Amino acid sequence: MPTPYQPERTLQDVNILGELNNDTRKVLSKEVSVFLAVLHRAFNGRRKELLKRREIRQAELDKGNLLDFLPETKHIRENDTWKGAPPAPGLVDRRIEITGPTDRKMVVNALNSDVWTYMADFEDSNAPTWDNMINGQLNLYDAIRKQVDFKQGEKEYKLRTDRTLPTLIARARGWHLEEKHFTVDGEPISGSLFDFGIYFYNNAEELVKRGTGPYYYLPKMESHLEARLWNDVFNLAQDYIGMRRGTIRGTVLIETIPAAFEMDEIIYELRDHSSGLNCGRWDYIFSVIKRFRQNSNFVLPDRSAVTMTVPFMDAYVKLLIKTCHRRGVHAMGGMAAQIPIKNDKEANEKAMENVRADKLREVRAGHDGTWVAHPALATIAAEVFNEHMPTPNQFHIRREEVQVSPQDLLNMNVPGKITEEGIRKNLNIGLGYMEGWLRGVGCVPINYLMEDAATAEVSRSQLWQWCKHGVPTAEGKKLDKNYALQLLKEQAQELEKSAPKGNKYQLAAKYFATQVTGEDYAEFLTSLLYNEITNTDSSPTPAMKL
Structure with missing residues (x-):
């Protein structure tokens, strides 16, 4: 050329x-x-x-x-x-x-x-x-x-x-x-x-x-x-x-x-x-x-x-x-x-x-x-x-x-409730996707849906939003930092029980815990996790030697 x-x-x-x-x-x-x-x-x-x-x-x-x-x-x-x-x-x-x-x-x-x-x-x-x-x-x-x-x-x-x-x-x-x-x-x-x-x-x-x-x-x-x-x-x-x-x-x-x-x-x-x-x-x-x-x-x-x-x-x-x-x-x-x-x-x-x-x-x-x-x-x-x-x-x-x-375009008149089931589903989707991503898999089947970064981001952002604004669930419990982290721990343990050895649920939970409390908010989950799947420790190859 x-x-x-x-x-x-x-x-x-x-x-x-x-x-x-x-x-x-x-x-x-x-x-x-x-x-x-x-x-x-x-x-x-x-x-x-x-x-x-x-x-x-x-x-x-x-x-x-x-x-x-x-x-x-x-x-x-x-x-x-x-x-x-x-x-x-x-x-x-x-x-x-x-x-x-x-x-x-x-x-x-x-x-x-x-x-x-x-x-x-x-x-x-x-x-x-x-x-x-x-x-x-x-x-x-x-x-x-x-x-x-x-x-x-x-x-x-x-x-x-x-x-x-x-x-x-x-x-x-x-x-x-x-x-x-x-x-x-x-x-x-x-x-x-x-x-x-x-x-x-x-x-x-x-x-x-x-x-x-x-x-x-x-x-x-x-x-x-x-x-x-x-x-x-x-x-x-x-x-x-x-x-x-x-x-x-x-x-x-x-x-x-x-x-x-x-x-x-x-x-x-x-x-x-x-x-x-x-x-x-x-x-x-x-x-x-x-x-x-x-x-x-x-x-x-x-x-x-x-x-x-x-x-x-x-x-x-x-x-x-x-x-x-x-x-x-x-x-x-x-x-x-x-x-x-x-x-x-x-x-x-x-x-x-x-x-x-x-x-x-x-x-x-x-x-x-x-x-x-x-x-x-x-x-x-x-x-x-x-x-x-x-x-x-x-x-x-x-x-x-x-x-x-x-x-x-900004009409947020959306009927519906915030439920504990919805919180747990978001936690499962976020954890499931992040665990797969940390293993190098970018789309993960969860509950017969193919979840990718976009759906995981919805789950993560909703949890952050609900915690930030202290919303009450339909069951009458206020979602705050302690409640979110408690549910996160429970879901991570539950998922880890049925997962193969070598899974990365605990690592996923460690990162997810920083994103669901209404405090820190990474611009993208993929940016947050990227260093975990990079391997740049080997000696660099100068491109001119290709």
Whole structure:
């Protein structure tokens, strides 16, 4: 590939602190490392400035201020003439998307599923150990070239040859995360740039050759300025390898409450690269609690009561669909996290009926597609969308009747109670997820739901919020620090009893205890735990020696 950079000079002070073998060296080559170093030096300063802006905004919200649509970008919202990019090859019809981590078995199973796209996840469902991240890149590299088949014990995993495989979309980590195993000038590289850069440099031209392109999901953004940063990254990357600008496409997850007030602006910043917005429902609930955690008017009941039909969630969905279709891009629905219940037919039928009802609500609202976490759910979701969406998408459903105000997006009128059962469920989910994450597993089945970082964050944030504001439970007991820690100890002991030897429940409980008392609050659980799964003690490999 042509490059104007001098590799040896660019790779000065670039070090790899994770182990490489002959296979992984092909995805983290000297040329890839040069590209990563260029991205870091061009954009890491702006990334850190934008994270600082989040802190400043949080300080304002902590004083009791609320969010509103930005007056300085009113001209963008009110201008009907601009549009996002037309759908890219392989992204016209996205009615069913399966999501999951990038281990080799998941990659094969996802691409063999009866879905239209597969979001290969380097973020919420993937614990970012060095092995997970670098081998995940290798697995996608091989899958794109249809060289991913493997054998595990007596079972063979092979890509289907009887149909076109789903379009691949990679989800990079959010701007807040770092990759400590790859340093530039003594600093860890952004996890976002690491994930994006390796996937893009190795696969962009090959994907285009095979009829699609380098497509991404972009998580956790909180402003249009963060989308602008991604757009600049895309332009530099395409220019670097001589690719036409606009080949990259990014779907933004609207999973933070600040981003909900900047949907038009986010599409506008990415417009030549935009492939729409997604309702990241669990992270969105987490963000609402997190950003307004000091405000007692935002206390929510048990997680099970916070459904997609409560006022603030309903307003968010309607605004997202209206905004996307006005701009000619996809409005993607949320995750069905259910797992089939094999040993209880009645319970399974009830769970699957809930999935069907959720997908019916989405397609009738005007969504262009939806997410599932398990291949078995793809059939149900497809039946619903095929019946009610005979066209490849629903851009023609404009939802012009929808009028959403700031007050609608912040309407916390959610019926429900806070119960001891709800507290214990949150503790179980948080502990279960954190214990798995500390073992390098990024999505954990709990009570027949696939829990990932987003759902664990809801659990953690609710517990913190309830303790902070001393809410009484339905049973009449005030939730305070002592009560929370007592219940945490009980749940950790209970889970540890039935867990295999070598489990990490006590370590998970140690960290969780700092997050559920209404005192300290980490910006993200994943950031809080990250040092536990990094291993940077080995001698660094200078990238110039690759």
